[in-house]
Amino acid sequence: MNSSQKYQTNLKSIFGAFDAFTMWKGRVALYAILRVLGIGKGDEVILPGYTCVMDVNPVKYVGANPVYVDIEPDTFNMDVSLLEQAITPNTKLIIAQHTYGYVCDMDELMGIAEKYGVTVIEDCCLCVGSTYKGKLAGTFGIASYFSGQWNKPFTTGIGGMVTCNDENVAQDIQELCENELIKPSFKEVLMLQAQLWVYKALIYPRTTALAQNLFRWLTKKGIVVGSSSNEEFEPKMPENFFKAMSSVQAKEGVKKMKSLEANIEHRKKMSSFYDELLGNKGWGIRQFDSSKQDPVMVRYPVRVKDKQKAIEDAAKHGIELGTWFECALHPIETPLEKYDYEIGMCPVADKACEQVVNLPLHTRVSKKTARRTVDFITKYCEEAFA
Incomplete structure (x- = not known):
């Protein structure tokens, strides 16, 4: 097999x-x-x-x-x-x-x-x-x-x-x-392997903002395999789109499955810790029906008064801060009209795009990182989910 x-x-x-x-x-x-x-x-x-x-x-x-x-x-x-x-x-x-x-x-x-x-x-x-x-x-x-x-x-x-x-x-x-289904090219697989090595060695909460900016620039130059190419911001299928997973990705996936239970437990623990930290500072915490669902969060969303300033300041202070979603059809570069969306179609979503940033929960986030992140973000917070 x-x-x-x-x-x-x-x-x-x-x-x-x-x-x-x-x-x-x-x-x-x-x-x-x-x-x-x-x-x-x-x-x-x-x-x-x-x-x-x-x-x-x-x-x-x-x-x-x-x-x-x-x-x-x-x-x-x-x-x-x-x-x-x-x-x-x-x-x-x-x-x-x-x-x-x-x-x-x-x-x-x-x-x-x-x-x-x-x-x-x-x-x-x-x-x-x-x-x-x-x-x-x-x-x-x-x-x-x-x-x-x-x-x-x-x-x-x-x-x-x-x-x-x-x-x-x-x-x-x-x-x-x-x-x-077609196979990825040798060049694509080789670049992806190199990127995985760099990710494992260098990407931590304090370095994420710098790494993301560099990664986006390299993607535009075609030097790395990005999550999205420039041609994917048009509603026309790129050539060679329907592509298989490489053995490099599959091997990584098999490894990640072995630690999935620990990953899930970490995310639950850190989400509850953010609840505690934000609650202690008087900010609203996650609101969901716990009688129905038990969420495993990929990131922890909060609302801020000035999203752009929070993002810019986070990068300066080495704070990992996610921008999901920058517009109703993330990212901000999306030509909305080509995808049949107009601002105002979904007003609650539009408001969320203006206000929501999200805090890291991946396995490299420690309680120390979470405390530092909350101390930073609560300077910019609206009462969460207001």
């Missing part, structure tokens, strides 16, 4: 899926799902108006139309009370994005989908290990997709994964991959 097969077997086992598949990026995984579900021209795909443009691109690549639903202010997930009014006769798919690790209200969402005969898939790119009524996120829809990009729950450098909860979908993805 090679590394890719081992990784797929691990994923299949964790999620109790019919099958699992690995790909170059998370957006490639979404594209594969859309293809086998027959989503195409004129179809409508519902997703939250608080996401990454790389989630919208595959929808455009297959000729479908994205339909955006506003979010809840506390969990940043789709406001399911608005979902039904977004459904039309052309609606073929709902993407349930589990934002920051919070799980969507899956009872209500699945009930509405069943009422109208609409298929549901799950976006678990920001969510690994979270549960809803004791059931893992990623096990509700017909299929789910994940990302192993640098700042996700665990990283394989970049990387995408699909888990299938339907045998026919699994068989169709297997056939699609056998017929159309």
Whole structure:
């Protein structure tokens, strides 16, 4: 069994899926799902108006139309009370994005989908290990997709994964991959291997801001394998997009699966510690229905008065501060009009984009780092989730 097969077997086992598949990026995984579900021209795909443009691109690549639903202010997930009014006769798919690790209200969402005969898939790119009524996120829809990009729950450098909860979908993805999936180039694999070495050796909370700025510059110059290329900010599929995962990524994935339980436990512990630290300073903490869900956070979101100043000052002081989401279709460079989004369509999401930054929870974050981060960010905080 090679590394890719081992990784797929691990994923299949964790999620109790019919099958699992690995790909170059998370957006490639979404594209594969859309293809086998027959989503195409004129179809409508519902997703939250608080996401990454790389989630919208595959929808455009297959000729479908994205339909955006506003979010809840506390969990940043789709406001399911608005979902039904977004459904039309052309609606073929709902993407349930589990934002920051919070799980969507899956009872209500699945009930509405069943009422109208609409298929549901799950976006678990920001969510690994979270549960809803004791059931893992990623096990509700017909299929789910994940990302192993640098700042996700665990990283394989970049990387995408699909888990299938339907045998026919699994068989169709297997056939699609056998017929159309291409291998990454030797240069791409070599660059990615080098980047993984650098990441392991040099990326810590104090160095993250500097490293991110350098990485973005190198990506634009084509010197490193970035999470997004310049051509991916257009709703036209790039050449050689439908690409397989390399053995380098798969081997890294197998390693990360061995430490997944410890990773999840660390994130839960540090999230609770942020709750404690922020609460002690009089700031609001996370608000979610703990009787329904047990989230494993990828990052800890807070609202600030002046987001841009907070980000700039954090970089100067060696504070790791995430910018998700810079606009309704992150990142800020996205030409929103090309993706059928206008400011004001999702006002709660637009407000969140103006206010929300997020605090690190990865395994290199210690309690000392968390204290330093909270001491810094509370100078800029609004009362959280107000």
